Amino acid sequence: MTQKVESHAFQAEVQEVLSLVIHSLYKDRDIFLRELISNASDALDKLRFEALTKPEWLPEGEALGVALDANAETRTLTIADNGIGMDYGDLTENLGKVASSGTRKFLDALKEGGEGPELIGRFGVGFYSAFMVADQVTVETCKVGTDKGLRWQSDGKGEYTIEEVDGLSRGTMITLHLTESEEGQSDYTQEHILRGIVSRYSDFVEYPVQMEVERSEPKLDSDGKEIEGETEMVSSMETLNSMKPLWSRSKSDVTDEEYAEFYRHQAHDWSPPLETIHFNAEGALEFTALLFLPGQKPMNFGDGAAPKSKVSLYVRRVMVQKECEELLPVWLRFVQGVVETADLPLNVSRETLQSNRRVEQIQKSLVRKIMDTMGKMLEKEREKYMVFWKNFGWVIKEGLYYAPDKQESLAELCLFEGAGDYEYTTLAGYKSAMPEGQEAIYVLTGPDRATVEASAHLEGMRAKGWDVLFLTDPVDEWVLERLTEYDGTPIQRLDKGDLNLESEEEKKDLEEKQEAAGDLLKTMQESMSGSVSEVRFSSRLAESPAVLVEAEGGMSAHQVRMMRHAGQDVPDPLRILELNPDHPLVQGLQKLHAVDAGSPRVQEFSELLFDGAMMREGGVPKNPAQFQKLLTELMVASLKG
Ligand code: ADP
Numbered sequence: 001m002t003q004k005v006e007s008h009a010f011q012a013e014v015q016e017v018l019s020l021v022i023h024s025l026y027k028d029r030d031i032f033l034r035e036l037i038s039n040a041s042d043a044l045d046k047l048r049f050e051a052l053t054k055p056e057w058l059p060e061g062e063a064l065g066v067a068l069d070a071n072a073e074t075r076t077l078t079i080a081d082n083g084i085g086m087d088y089g090d091l092t093e094n095l096g097k098v099a100s101s102g103t104r105k106f107l108d109a110l111k112e113g114g115e116g117p118e119l120i121g122r123f124g125v126g127f128y129s130a131f132m133v134a135d136q137v138t139v140e141t142c143k144v145g146t147d148k149g150l151r152w153q154s155d156g157k158g159e160y161t162i163e164e165v166d167g168l169s170r171g172t173m174i175t176l177h178l179t180e181s182e183e184g185q186s187d188y189t190q191e192h193i194l195r196g197i198v199s200r201y202s203d204f205v206e207y208p209v210q211m212e213v214e215r216s217e218p219k220l221d222s223d224g225k226e227i228e229g230e231t232e233m234v235s236s237m238e239t240l241n242s243m244k245p246l247w248s249r250s251k252s253d254v255t256d257e258e259y260a261e262f263y264r265h266q267a268h269d270w271s272p273p274l275e276t277i278h279f280n281a282e283g284a285l286e287f288t289a290l291l292f293l294p295g296q297k298p299m300n301f302g303d304g305a306a307p308k309s310k311v312s313l314y315v316r317r318v319m320v321q322k323e324c325e326e327l328l329p330v331w332l333r334f335v336q337g338v339v340e341t342a343d344l345p346l347n348v349s350r351e352t353l354q355s356n357r358r359v360e361q362i363q364k365s366l367v368r369k370i371m372d373t374m375g376k377m378l379e380k381e382r383e384k385y386m387v388f389w390k391n392f393g394w395v396i397k398e399g400l401y402y403a404p405d406k407q408e409s410l411a412e413l414c415l416f417e418g419a420g421d422y423e424y425t426t427l428a429g430y431k432s433a434m435p436e437g438q439e440a441i442y443v444l445t446g447p448d449r450a451t452v453e454a455s456a457h458l459e460g461m462r463a464k465g466w467d468v469l470f471l472t473d474p475v476d477e478w479v480l481e482r483l484t485e486y487d488g489t490p491i492q493r494l495d496k497g498d499l500n501l502e503s504e505e506e507k508k509d510l511e512e513k514q515e516a517a518g519d520l521l522k523t524m525q526e527s528m529s530g531s532v533s534e535v536r537f538s539s540r541l542a543e544s545p546a547v548l549v550e551a552e553g554g555m556s557a558h559q560v561r562m563m564r565h566a567g568q569d570v571p572d573p574l575r576i577l578e579l580n581p582d583h584p585l586v587q588g589l590q591k592l593h594a595v596d597a598g599s600p601r602v603q604e605f606s607e608l609l610f611d612g613a614m615m616r617e618g619g620v621p622k623n624p625a626q627f628q629k630l631l632t633e634l635m636v637a638s639l640k641g
Helices: 012-024 031-053 088-094 103-111 116-123 126-132 191-201 256-267 350-354 357-380 382-396 398-402 404-413 427-432 449-453 458-464 476-482 504-516 518-527 557-565 584-595 600-616 624-640
Strands: 005-009 066-071 076-081 134-142 149-154 159-165 171-178 209-220 226-239 275-281 287-293 310-315 318-321 336-341 441-445 469-471 489-493 532-537 546-549 575-579
Touching: 012 103, 012 126, 031 066, 031 076, 031 126, 031 171, 031 191, 031 256, 031 318, 066 191, 088 149, 088 159, 126 134, 191 209, 191 256, 256 275, 256 287, 256 336, 275 357, 287 357, 336 357, 357 382, 357 404, 382 398, 398 404, 398 476, 404 427, 427 441, 441 476, 449 469, 469 476, 476 557, 504 518, 504 532, 518 532, 518 584, 518 600, 546 600, 575 600, 584 600, 600 624
Parallel strands: 066 209, 310 336, 441 469, 441 489, 532 575
Antiparallel strands: 005 159, 066 076, 076 171, 134 149, 134 171, 149 159, 209 226, 275 287, 287 336, 310 318, 546 575
């Protein structure tokens, strides 16, 4: 009976990924084997995990492993595992598409001329790397619990076929029809080449990676004694990897290269980790942790999807939870790695994990260790810490909001950009540089550095020679709700409330000026009553005529924009318009109002001042058409005049 062969087209992105992988990684062709062994090991993990609740899926005594088989004559290499296998849906989903939702973005980034290998590494090359070395790939697979074997086949040129095949046992066997190796390229049918790659990239894989090897051994006589001068070829299955989970080895026995390789396997990240944290906890609760701080931001990190921890939980060598959210708080969700303990049951359920005191204790200890490591890095390797902070600082700052008990120690680890002459400063650094007379840490939030840097709020601070911290991460708005002081010094937003910066004398002077202009301010306020709750004189400004301020406890413009961005319906808050009493425009308005209190110009100019201040903080005029009309009229008038 002939089985039906179905043809399918690859999703368009697959073709692009394929050609990128082939062209960018031609120097690192060896990694195809690492990727396929890594997939096989994942498939074995999945089976072992499922078998915890369905023991019949893994008959007692059955050994799990990966087998390599190379044939120099047919130029084929097979990688077989007795893991979970794939059914029809798995095949079409996994080997016909690119799973990551960020693929489009990734491909566009590459086209814009990003570093090929770096970006590809962030994406994870996976199965498709097989086409770097093969012109035909066959996957024969049978999923556990089914008895339907399937054969997937492709030359990597746009299409693949799937057909049913009989007689397959559980697991997956991938056959690569290797292309002729060119001068200087490795021949993947050679035992020593494969052995070298496995020991370099896959030594710690927890399952045996085996291969049948032929050795010439001395011939033995019937008594088992060596016959001198005579040898024979003996073939035997040999395990090529040490299989020792890296974390169970002592720190001094593990090289940086091995850590980096394990991290790659675990995190699918091409670049080495920024920091490795490997420790054993002993005493009442015993566990081993091998954690990594990534050197770069993973693809899609922070893209909407629910934040997930990247740390796997093992109980007595068995992975019981791949991304175990309970092991770390959300604000450390970028940390990668493995935790193993013997103090939890093997069949521990999600629910148990959530309220388990041991898991809580492990979390506490991991957090402490990670924060210690960060502290040391900040103190001793500032440049490195800055790289780390640029990638993950915005995540860590969530801790200031979510973990009140950690607030003090976390605040020490935060870096901030600011108006001063530095790339980043700590709060301690800022505080120690505060000149005499400055009593608060001043901060300004905004969508980006350029907008904040151009803010009129900085003028008064510049005039005084005081530094201001720029808070431009979306999370900063929430952080400031909780982080109201540092080491006894209040943290003050520049755009909110009364800053009380004036001396008694200056205050008196301002009050007098304000009183003299009282009628004008009242008229202005009335003419803009829908947008403004108060018009007053300010000591914040040096060059600009006006700035918008929030009442104490009100929402900042940036906060409003963010809430709207998040889909919330927030009405325009009433703002306070502060005017610079020494600005010629304000003084001119005062004169005009004194002569002709009913002049329509007063209202028009008030609106222009308001709109101008609004644009300065990154907003748009309430009525852009009206704004342009007024501006045009003014320009025409000034040209005539
Ligand atoms: P990744 O491993 O990064 O998810 P791959 O392209 O390497 O991406 O593999 C895609 C998917 O195909 C895997 O996530 C897995 O579900 C499936 N897969 C690949 N190889 C195997 C295998 N040997 N056994 C079972 N499933 C596999």
